[in-house]
Amino acid sequence: MSPDHHHGHGAHDHEAHSHGVTADTDRRWLSLALALITVFIAVESVIAFISGSLALLSDAAHMLTDAASIVLALVAMRLSARPARGGYTFGLKRAEILSAQANGLSLLLLAAWLGYEAIHRIIDPPEIEGWMVLVTALVGIVVNLIATWCISKANRTSLNVEGAYQHILNDLFAFIGTAVAGLIMLTTGFARADGIATLLVVVLMIKAGYGLVRDSGRVLLQAAPDGLDPDAIGDRLASHDGVAEVHDLHVWAITSGHPTLSAHVIVEEGEDCHAVRGELDGLLVQNYGITHSTLQVDHAPELHDVLTAARPKATVSAHCPDPHGPAHFAEPHDH
The missing domain is CATH 3.30.70.1350 (Cation efflux protein, cytoplasmic domain)
Incomplete structure (x- = not known):
């Protein structure tokens, strides 16, 4: 018997260098998005309480998970870059997958809470300052467009980066829905639009969260990657x-x-x-x-x-x- 073991690592040094450069670039884009989001969270939270809008509060809560997802992504990038040593023969590369799964689970849990609150608001709508909701949502759209663009410049083939991107993208849709709700409340006084807009966002959050949990779960269960039979x-x-x-x-x-x-x-x-x-x-x-x-x-x-x-x-x-x-x-x- 003549066992022959071989590992195909073509141009390993070049790939390692390229990966390091890519990771540094990804960290810069993610950090810029994190800075934008953190500042806006503080402003939006104050306005949400003043206006009484659940849609704004849900956007602020969602943006808080956005910030957490980016922090997780940055930490995971640092961990996955560590060389293999000791019992971790593959290094800590799967830290990125754990981060993606945490992002997906947080989206699902937040969707459950916001869905419950939105239904309660539709049944018993409170008084809401429509103009404050509209203005804040429009500013939020601009902030999220910039943050989405920043993260889109990073390497989205990583489930870790994709998890942060899905958080931000869902928040962009959320602000668009909130802006529409604010316009309706301002022009017609229909306060239930706030809860309805929140429910639409919940659907998007469930879709994105489920996708991240499913894809990260396949990696953790060592299933064959998509496209490889x-x-x-x-x-x-x-x-x-x-x-x-x-x-x-x-x-x-x-x-x-x-x-x-x-x-x-x-x-x-x-x-x-x-x-x-x-x-x-x-x-x-x-x-x-x-x-x-x-x-x-x-x-x-x-x-x-x-x-x-x-x-x-x-x-x-x-x-x-x-x-x-x-x-x-x-x-x-x-x-």
Whole structure:
């Protein structure tokens, strides 16, 4: 048996440098958005209490979670940049995923509270100063447009950054709804518009929150990233020249944007396992964008001899007493 382990890290130093530059840029954009939001939260909270508007108060509360989401994102970026050491063999890259999940959960919890309050306001609407709501909402739209633009300049392929972006984007929609409600209250005196606008925002918050929880949950449960079908990849690897079988195939993401693969590859008799492994690494990079792969490569006859010596009725694909997923063969046959 000749196990051959390989990690595909093409241009590792260049990628690490590029990642560092990108992370620094992302932190600057997020910090600018955080500064804008923090100042506006203080102003809006005061006006919300003076005017008696739940829509404004909900916007302020939502913006508070926006600020918290950006702080979480910044902290997660710092943690994920730490090198792997000790028991954390992948470093702390999944801090970004935990941050994204926290952002999603906070959106769902806030949506539940605001939904309850909005229904109460629709049933029993209080007196609200419509003009204050309208003016504040219009200013909020401008602030959120700038903050949304800042975060859109960061790397949104990161679920961590995407979580902060979704918070800000939902707040932009919230302010638009609040401005419309303020205009209606100012011109018609229909106070229930405040609660109705809040409910519309709640729907958007639930949609965004659910998406973040779902996507971060897939990473934490080590599901295959979107767009990567493990069965299709296994069949493609098994169909490569010189490959007899592929099994124990795992495809997952360490964090967003970092797909990873491991597999046990059996090559046919007389084939150069090192050459086959190199070709498979190139295939994974070019066809699937997987730059971090670990392939254990064995020769079929050697593996068969070892297995049958230990278990006379063993087959190549039965090398593992607890197989992980289906085996992929070069040619379909009964097994």
